[in-house]
Amino acid sequence: MFEHAQQLPPDPILGLNQTFQKDPNPDKINLSVGVYQNAQGQTPIFTAVKKAESELLAAQHTKSYAPQAGDPQFNESIGRLLLGDTLVEQLGDRLATVMTPGGCGALRMIAELLVSVRPTATLWVSTPTWANHFPLLQSAGLTLKEYAYYSPELHAVDFDAMKASLMAIPQGDIILLHGCCHNPTGADLNPQQWQEVLDIVKQRELLPFFDIAYQGFGDGLNEDAFAIREAISMMPEVVVANSCSKNFGLYRERTGAAVVVCENERDTAAAKSQILSAARRSYSMSPYHGGGIVGHLLNDQALTSEWKSELDQVRSRMNSLRVNLAEGLNTAQSAVNFDFLAQSKGMFCFLGIEKEQVLTLRSEFGIYLLESTRINVAGLSEQNLPVIIERVSDVISR
Ligand code: LMR
Numbered sequence: 447m448f449e450h451a452q453q454l455p456p457d458p459i460l461g462l463n464q465t466f467q468k469d470p471n472p473d474k475i476n477l478s479v480g481v482y483q484n485a486q487g488q489t490p491i492f493t494a495v496k497k498a499e500s501e502l503l504a505a506q507h508t509k510s511y512a513p514q515a516g517d518p519q520f521n522e523s524i525g526r527l528l529l530g531d532t533l534v535e536q537l538g539d540r541l542a543t544v545m546t547p548g549g550c551g552a553l554r555m556i557a558e559l560l561v562s563v564r565p566t567a568t569l570w571v572s573t574p575t576w577a578n579h580f581p582l583l584q585s586a587g588l589t590l591k592e593y594a595y596y597s598p599e600l601h602a603v604d605f606d607a608m609k610a611s612l613m614a615i616p617q618g619d620i621i622l623l624h625g626c627c628h629n630p631t632g633a634d635l636n637p638q639q640w641q642e643v644l645d646i647v648k649q650r651e652l653l654p655f656f657d658i659a660y661q662g663f664g665d666g667l668n669e670d671a672f673a674i675r676e677a678i679s680m681m682p683e684v685v686v687a688n689s690c691s692k693n694f695g696l697y698r699e700r701t702g703a704a705v706v707v708c709e710n711e712r713d714t715a716a717a718k719s720q721i722l723s724a725a726r727r728s729y730s731m732s733p734y735h736g737g738g739i740v741g742h743l744l745n746d747q748a749l750t751s752e753w754k755s756e757l758d759q760v761r762s763r764m765n766s767l768r769v770n771l772a773e774g775l776n777t778a779q780s781a782v783n784f785d786f787l788a789q790s791k792g793m794f795c796f797l798g799i800e801k802e803q804v805l806t807l808r809s810e811f812g813i814y815l816l817e818s819t820r821i822n823v824a825g826l827s828e829q830n831l832p833v834i835i836e837r838v839s840d841v842i843s844r
């Protein structure tokens with residue numbers, strides 16, 4: 447049977463990370479996959495997360511099934527983290543949260559919900575968007591089309607082009623918006639621009655579908671949830687795919703949430719039942735461990751404040767690394783002005799160099815970034831920054 451199986455190419459992000467792992471170059475630097483690394487190049491477990499995990503395990507007396515929608519404590523607290531207490535209370539049973547295997551699980555479950563209610567649905571994604579959005583969402587049955595977003599020439603969002611492109615989306619379609627820290631560009635909208643975009647989304651009666659995987663990595667936990675909260679206050683229906691991989695550092699635990707807000711309680715209950723049914727026919731129910739940790743942590747004030755201050759440190763370290771990269775590159779060469787790097791938000795930004803230069807950095811120096819020129823800012827360190835600046839300046843000055 448399997449002689450007919452076609453060998454598929456590796457995933458553009460995970461595959462490059464594997465190539466990096468196999469590279470024998472002792473000086474190699476990994477700026478590919480979005481994983482936070484500290485000054486020692488390690489991806490540590492947040493102290494508050496480690497404590498919550500120990501307490502969770504100590505109190506756990508069974509490995510029997512958890513509720514199918516996931517840990518109720520997790521669902522409640524992740525809703526509050528995303529939307530804030532006031533909105534959660536106002537929404538009541540118009541809000542439903544289902545724990546999912548990571549942000550990908552959440553994206554997939556929402557995609558299945560959307561296909562079940564509107565089989566011909568078209569989902570509009572930004573140009574560019576996270577590479578995995580296409581296979582993940584298309585294979586669920588959605589048709590994907592693109593709206594204008596980032597301009598490589600401006601090294602920023604082309605806001606006029608974006609608005610014009612949104613105005614042309616047929617009424618009733620679905621629009622995928624990165625809640626914060628746009629992946630792969632790091633180019634975000636400011637609150638005023640969000641307001642304008644959401645006005646168009648409302649006017650065109652589009653369904654806003656937020657993907658938020660970096661809450662707390664941009665400007666802060668509340669600031670990064672601005673667009674989602676604003677959309678929910680403005681529109682009757684909003685769906686959100688959330689990931690805890692980055693802000694709780696729970697990458698391998700596969701922890702996320704599908705969040706739906708509908709016009710009334712009946713619709714919300716029905717939408718939730720569709721998500722549970724989609725889960726049942728694929729993985730049945732989400733792994734519990736990561737959600738159990740997050741639920742426990744967010745229900746303990748001391749652990750929550752410890753986690754928030756750790757998250758603040760991660761964000762400010764990434765911010766100073768990106769500023770140092772921009773300044774270092776500007777000092778080392780004069781062909782390109784890299785000020786735009788310092789404006790980016792979150793884990794990623796485009797370096798904006800040529801694809802050939804990306805490949806040279808990889809083959810000659812063992813510096814790995816995606817062909818799109820996306821770098822993982824959290825892969826920079828105080829130690830590797832001077833080398834990266836020197837090598838990038840070298841390749842662009844040739
Ligand atoms: C990334 O974009 O590098 C991360 O979201 C990890 C992944 O799964 O691609």
